[in-house]
Amino acid sequence: MKQIQFYTIKSSGGLVAEISNLGAKITKLLVANRKGEVKDIVLGFRTAEEWRTQETYFNAICGRVANRIKEGVFELDGETYHLPVNNGPNSLHGGIEGFNAKMWDVTAQSAYEITLHYRSKDGEEGYPGNVDVWVTYTATKDNTLRIHYEAKTDAPTLVAMTNHAYFNLAGEGSGRVDDHVLQVFADRFTPFDENTCPTGEIREVTGTPMDLREPVRLGERMKDPFFEPWRGIDNNWCLCDGDAPKELRHAATLQADGRTMECWTTMKGLQVYTGNWIEQNEGKSGTMYDIQHAVCLEAQNWPDSIHHDDFPNVILRPGEKLDEVTEYRFL
Numbered sequence: 001m002k003q004i005q006f007y008t009i010k011s012s013g014g015l016v017a018e019i020s021n022l023g024a025k026i027t028k029l030l031v032a033n034r035k036g037e038v039k040d041i042v043l044g045f046r047t048a049e050e051w052r053t054q055e056t057y058f059n060a061i062c063g064r065v066a067n068r069i070k071e072g073v074f075e076l077d078g079e080t081y082h083l084p085v086n087n088g089p090n091s092l093h094g095g096i097e098g099f100n101a102k103m104w105d106v107t108a109q110s111a112y113e114i115t116l117h118y119r120s121k122d123g124e125e126g127y128p129g130n131v132d133v134w135v136t137y138t139a140t141k142d143n144t145l146r147i148h149y150e151a152k153t154d155a156p157t158l159v160a161m162t163n164h165a166y167f168n169l170a171g172e173g174s175g176r177v178d179d180h181v182l183q184v185f186a187d188r189f190t191p192f193d194e195n196t197c198p199t200g201e202i203r204e205v206t207g208t209p210m211d212l213r214e215p216v217r218l219g220e221r222m223k224d225p226f227f228e229p230w231r232g233i234d235n236n237w238c239l240c241d242g243d244a245p246k247e248l249r250h251a252a253t254l255q256a257d258g259r260t261m262e263c264w265t266t267m268k269g270l271q272v273y274t275g276n277w278i279e280q281n282e283g284k285s286g287t288m289y290d291i292q293h294a295v296c297l298e299a300q301n302w303p304d305s306i307h308h309d310d311f312p313n314v315i316l317r318p319g320e321k322l323d324e325v326t327e328y329r330f331l
Helices: 048-053 225-230
Strands: 006-010 016-020 026-032 038-040 073-076 079-082 105-109 113-120 131-139 144-153 181-184 234-238 249-256 259-265 269-273 296-300 322-330
Touching: 006 105, 006 113, 006 131, 016 131, 181 269, 225 234, 249 269, 249 296, 259 296
Parallel strands: none
Antiparallel strands: 006 016, 016 026, 026 038, 073 079, 105 113, 113 131, 131 144, 144 322, 181 249, 234 269, 249 259, 259 322, 269 296
């Protein structure tokens, strides 16, 4: 059995990231604020065993398909595939043991960059095809953590990954994110049903609590009755149309404690999640993590895209290459 390892990359600008071969997770992210105070701004644990067994999505790569697939079933080229159901009636983040729970191989490493590879075999978690995925983390000189996703397959399948980093810009263990200020640069969203799967509608944010086009204090917005059934925000914003050309787009800006983080991505959706189901986990600094102690900016495809023709494509075929980038820029 492979041992869980931790690898450090650094930028000349001062950003330090620790990456694990378990789930290709970001296990530390050290960033200074305007006063020069350095803090670890991602939630996490102290030991390898805790990383393996507790809150397994913390800062991990999720796949084959991030977010939800309705009722854990889809049809592709006339064949019906059944996936494990692990989130109500849906399949979430690749199934019971998605990419977040797998041991990856480090294929390249330097002082500022690391590449990890995982081969997902045909039939794993119900998905067809042997799929090779690579994730490269780069700590750039301008204090950006860049994530490059690549994938190839030998048979038609679905692939749509994300990183599920749990950010607290005041430092992990500092409590609720009520004072974080969030701005999302999107004018549409995908409403969902009682089981948090999209209805297929694409709705304008204007006049709704989903309108974050101007900076909003999270503590105020999370109290809106619109988000109450899910104990906070856990929604997908549409950054562009499903057939829009691929380019880096400014998806969101998050601010707190003298730190500003911009999320830029080639992905076409952004899932914002305010840690609504974190409950009494002892974190890496010995403090207890609880509900809304973090906010996730999950740049990804739109949820359940395989069931909606006008949603972005999640089908990967032999001869094609998935190639996506997300950047977390610290200003």
